[in-house]
Structure formats: C-alpha cells, structure tokens
Amino acid sequence: MAQTSTIVVVGAGLGGLAGAISLAASGHRVRIFEKNATVGGKLAQLDANGFRFDLGPSLLTLPEVFRELFAEAGADFDAEVPLRRLSTLCRYRFADGSSLDLPDGLEAQTEAIHAFNPAEVESWRRFACWVREVYDAASEPFMRRPFGNTAGMTGAAGQAMLRQLPRVLSPRSLDGIAGRFFADARLRQLVGRFATYNGSTPFRAPATFAIIAHVEHALGAFHPIGGIRRIAEAELALARRLGVDIVTGAHVSEVILRDRRAVGVRLASNDVVEADAVLVNADATTAWERLLPADADPWTRRRLVRAEPSTSALVMVLGLRRPAPHLEHHNVAFSPDSRAEFADLFKRRTAADAPTVYVCASSRTDPSQAPDGCEALFVMVNLPAMSGVEDRDALISHQRERIFERLERAGLGVDASDIVVESFVTPADFASRDGSRDGSLYGPASNSRLHAFWRQPNRSRRVPGLFFAGGGAHPGGGMPLVTLSGRIAADEIRRYLASR
Numbered sequence: 023m024a025q026t027s028t029i030v031v032v033g034a035g036l037g038g039l040a041g042a043i044s045l046a047a048s049g050h051r052v053r054i055f056e057k058n059a060t061v062g063g064k065l066a067q068l069d070a071n072g073f074r075f076d077l078g079p080s081l082l083t084l085p086e087v088f089r090e091l092f093a094e095a096g097a098d099f100d101a102e103v104p105l106r107r108l109s110t111l112c113r114y115r116f117a118d119g120s121s122l123d124l125p126d127g128l129e130a131q132t133e134a135i136h137a138f139n140p141a142e143v144e145s146w147r148r149f150a151c152w153v154r155e156v157y158d159a160a161s162e163p164f165m166r167r168p169f170g171n172t173a174g175m176t177g178a179a180g181q182a183m184l185r186q187l188p189r190v191l192s193p194r195s196l197d198g199i200a201g202r203f204f205a206d207a208r209l210r211q212l213v214g215r216f217a218t219y220n221g222s223t224p225f226r227a228p229a230t231f232a233i234i235a236h237v238e239h240a241l242g243a244f245h246p247i248g249g250i251r252r253i254a255e256a257e258l259a260l261a262r263r264l265g266v267d268i269v270t271g272a273h274v275s276e277v278i279l280r281d282r283r284a285v286g287v288r289l290a291s292n293d294v295v296e297a298d299a300v301l302v303n304a305d306a307t308t309a310w311e312r313l314l315p316a317d318a319d320p321w322t323r324r325r326l327v328r329a330e331p332s333t334s335a336l337v338m339v340l341g342l343r344r345p346a347p348h349l350e351h352h353n354v355a356f357s358p359d360s361r362a363e364f365a366d367l368f369k370r371r372t373a374a375d376a377p378t379v380y381v382c383a384s385s386r387t388d389p390s391q392a393p394d395g396c397e398a399l400f401v402m403v404n405l406p407a408m409s410g411v412e413d414r415d416a417l418i419s420h421q422r423e424r425i426f427e428r429l430e431r432a433g434l435g436v437d438a439s440d441i442v443v444e445s446f447v448t449p450a451d452f453a454s455r456d457g458s459r460d461g462s463l464y465g466p467a468s469n470s471r472l473h474a475f476w477r478q479p480n481r482s483r484r485v486p487g488l489f490f491a492g493g494g495a496h497p498g499g500g501m502p503l504v505t506l507s508g509r510i511a512a513d514e515i516r517r518y519l520a521s522r
C-alpha cells in the first residue's frame with residue numbers, strides 16, 4: 023500500500039527537499055541523506071564579521087512555484103519567507119560607457135528604453151509580447167510535466183506538448199532571436215545573457231531561452247528578506263514538521279539494485295537503508311558515474327557523461343565598510359565582446375579574457391545582510407566547468423584583477439581600502455561542496471535545440487524505483503525549476519508505487 027512506502031532521497035538541495043516535502047505531505051515515509059553538514063546544497067551561506075553572504079543563487083524568480091510547494095503541505099511560503107519585489111530589475115553597464123537601469127513593469131521599461139534608444143521602444147514591446155506567448159505555450163507542458171518518458175509523452179499532457187513543439191523548437195539561437203527583434207547590439211547582449219542563467223551560451227542555446235525575459239521582466243525579480251538561504255531553511259523546517267527524517271553528514275556511496283530495481287542505498291559508513299523508491303537529488307551525471315553500477319543503464323550513463331557541462335563560476339564576496347550607493351541590488355558590467363567571451367568559455371574552455379561581471383548588492387534592499395552603514399557584495403564571473411585543472415591561488419588572483427578592472431571601467435568599482443571581508447568560491451569548491459561535475463552549476467549545458475530531450479528524465483527509463491530531481495534532471499537548473507523537478511519526481515514516485 024502506497025501510504026506506508028519508504029522513499030530515500032539522496033541529497034538535500036532544493037530539488038530533494040521539494041520532492042521530500044511533496045511525498046511526506048501525501049503520507050509517505052521519507053528519509054533524506056545529505057553528505058554535507060547542512061541542507062540546501064547550492065544555497066550555501068557565509069556569515070563573517072556581521073555580514074551575511076549567499077554563496078549560491080542571488081536572484082529569485084517565479085515565487086509561485088514555492089508557494090505551490092508550501093500550499094501542498096498546508097503551509098504559507100510568504101509567511102515563512104517574506105519577499106521583496108525589486109523595483110529596479112538590474113543596472114546594466116555596457117562596454118561603450120552607456121547604462122540602462124531596467125525597471126519592473128512593461129510601461130516603466132518602455133520609458134527606460136525610450137531614454138536608452140528611442141528606436142527600440144516598439145521592438146521592446148513586440149519582444150515582450152512574443153516572450154509572453156512562448157512562455158504561455160512552453161511553461162505547462164515543458165516545465166511542469168514529466169518529459170522524455172511515457173508519463174510525459176502520452177495522454178492529454180503529451181498532446182499539448184506536441185502541439186507546442188513547433189513554437190518551442192525555433193531554429194534560431196537566443197542571440198539569433200534577439201537580433202531579429204533588436205538592431206541595438208547592447209539589447210541583443212542583454213537578452214543573450216539569459217542563456218547564462220542556465221550556464222549556456224547565447225550563440226547556441228535555443229531561442230526558447232528568451233522566456234526567461236518574460237519571467238524576469240514581466241513576472242518580477244524577488245529577494246527574500248534575510249537572504250536566499252532562508253528558502254532552504256524554511257523548507258528544512260517544513261520537511262521536519264511533516265516528519266521527514268533528515269540525516270546530515272551522511273554520504274551515500276551506492277544506490278542498491280536488486281533484480282535491476284532500486285531498493286535502497288548504502289552509506290559511506292557501510293550502513294544499508296532499504297527503500298521502496300530512491301530519489302537522487304545529487305547531480306545526475308555524477309550519480310550514474312559513482313553511485314550506480316555501470317551496466318544499470320549504459321546508454322543514459324554514456325549520454326550524460328559525454329554531455330557538455332554548464333558553466334561554473336568564480337564567486338567573490340566582499341564586505342565593505344561603507345555604503346555603495348552607485349550599486350543597485352543587481353548589476354551587470356558587460357564584456358566588450360560577447361562572441362569572444364563565450365568562445366573562451368565554450369570553445370577554448372578557459373576563463374574569458376574580457377568577462378562580463380555580475381554584482382549583487384543584497385544589502386541595498388535588505389539591511390540584514392550587512393552591519394549598519396556597510397555593504398555586502400556577491401560578485402560572479404562565469405568560468406568553464408574545470409575543477410580538475412585548477413591552481414586555486416593563481417585562478418583567484420587572475421580573476422580578481424579582471425573583475426576589479428571591469429567594474430572600475432563600468433563605474434561600479436569598489437575601493438580596495440573599504441574591503442573588510444573577502445572570500446572566494448571556485449569551480450573546485452563547487453565540485454566538492456555540491457558534488458557537481460567539474461563544478462558545473464546547472465547540470466548539462468542547454469547548447470542545442472534538443473537539450474530538453476537529452477536531460478535525465480525524472481523517472482529512470484531502465485531502473486524501476488529510481489528517480490531524479492535537481493539541476494541535472496528535467497526540467498533543468500535554477501531554483502524554481504529544481505523545485506518543479508522535485509514535485510514532478512514526487513508525482514512519478516506516487517504513480518510508480520501505486521502501480522506496483
């Protein structure tokens with residue numbers, strides 16, 4: 023009887039927590055084994071000298087995804103994670119010295135675009151309309167349903183998905199579609215940046231990625247007061263209230279198969295935990311390489327191992343002893359040459375010579391992030407997934423210099439003498455902390471039109487009882503998507519248990 027089934031979850035990232043919450047809310051016994059000392063995976067945090075730095079995500083979109091998860095368990099997300107909707111989405115600084123503060127809301131945006139380049143106002147409106155249509159077509163069938171296996175491809179949901187395929191499978195790249203709307207290369211660069219939200223390049227990522235523009239520009243950018251990690255903490259508390267057993271410091275070394283069916287896990291301590299189903303939230307590629315027998319599904323294993331990984335990053339957090347009023351909450355100093363930047367990252371597989379630099383100054387809107395009169399900055403540049411080839415000190419000093427130079431030129435610089443806290447996270451740190459492949463942040467890159475077909479489905483095609491949720495699985499990386507991933511996997515597990 024499904025009611026009494028035990029599900030083991032490997033990893034307590036947002037995908038694993040979402041799956042566990044959904045399953046526990048429907049009456050299942052759930053046990054999570056997390057190798058780190060704390061839950062939340064990439065939502066790590068550093069507290070230092072009165073500053074609070076998120077070390078992972080900095081931009082929250084689609085809060086309704088979290089509201090739906092909490093509501094499924096009878097809880098109120100907004101009561102537990104108070105959100106602020108940002109009135110300025112981002113301060114963009116371009117290499118030619120021009121600047122655009124993009125406000126929330128289409129009307130305000132068209133005014134800002136008018137001041138930026140009046141010739142592009144109509145294009146901005148047409149683009150906003152087009153991305154809304156694609157989002158409406160793609161979000162339900164491609165983000166909220168299983169994909170790549172029978173449950174997702176058949177029935178009414180499958181039919182709906184097939185009807186939307188021509189719209190979603192545009193032959194253009196993200197950069198190509200941006201160029202169709204905008205003659206101004208700066209707006210093309212602004213739209214192309216959305217490919218990096220999933221660790222991909224705008225020159226190969228499909229045009230569909232433009233839906234992120236709808237998500238951010240029309241549906242809004244949010245900040246949880248107290249920091250992004252608060253989401254993981256609220257989910258931990260909710261999971262506990264639902265009776266989920268959460269064991270931290272517990273490294274899963276093997277998913278145990280019996281008669282080719284997943285029946286439990288082995289911990290590094292050698293303890294064996296039996297289960298009716300196993301939900302893997304650890305990176306899917308790493309799981310096929312390290313946790314599952316090579317012959318369990320050689321085709322999927324080979325496909326994922328060969329897949330191009332999404333980007334990694336260098337993160338630098340800075341505590342400043344002075345306010346930084348020249349910064350908005352989100353700030354981007356663009357590279358002078360996008361093509362060269364992405365060729366460095368994806369063709370030469372090296373740090374970009376002239377990188378785009380992103381700065382989140384969360385303390386501009388959330389005083390809990392820094393002591394009075396101080397500023398907490400999260401600075402990030404994309405790097406190839408490359409944890410294995412890293413000389414940490416050389417990487418940091420090289421990148422630090424470039425970051426400061428780019429920010430200075432963009433008018434977003436900081437005075438070195440104001441820095442009272444400085445700390446770094448490198449690709450090797452991401453790889454060992456999160457267990458991701460070479461420190462990639464979002465699972466496999468989405469650098470092809472058919473990327474959705476190559477992701478790990480939430481239900482293993484070959485191994486009954488084995489399920490996946492998280493950035494390496496359908497529907498992909500980013501906090502809202504991995505949360506949907508966990509919920510889709512939970513649905514698949516319920517279906518599986520009911521059919522046994």
Ligand SMILES: Cc1cc2nc3c(=O)[nH]c(=O)nc-3n(C[C@H](O)[C@H](O)[C@H](O)COP(=O)(O)OP(=O)(O)OC[C@H]3O[C@@H](n4cnc5c(N)ncnc54)[C@H](O)[C@@H]3O)c2cc1C
Binds near residue numbers: 499
């Ligand atoms: C620097 C950075 C910036 C980002 N920016 C944004 C952003 O602005 N907005 C956004 O929405 N998203 C952003 N993301 C992406 C987002 O953080 C991730 O997509 C999401 O949090 C990943 O969740 P996940 O479920 O895949 O689990 P993960 O966070 O990858 O967690 C997996 C968990 O599994 C555990 N684990 C792995 N192997 C084992 C094992 N063998 N045994 C036990 N436990 C194991 C790990 O320790 C980890 O806790 C960013 C990520 C990073 C790193």
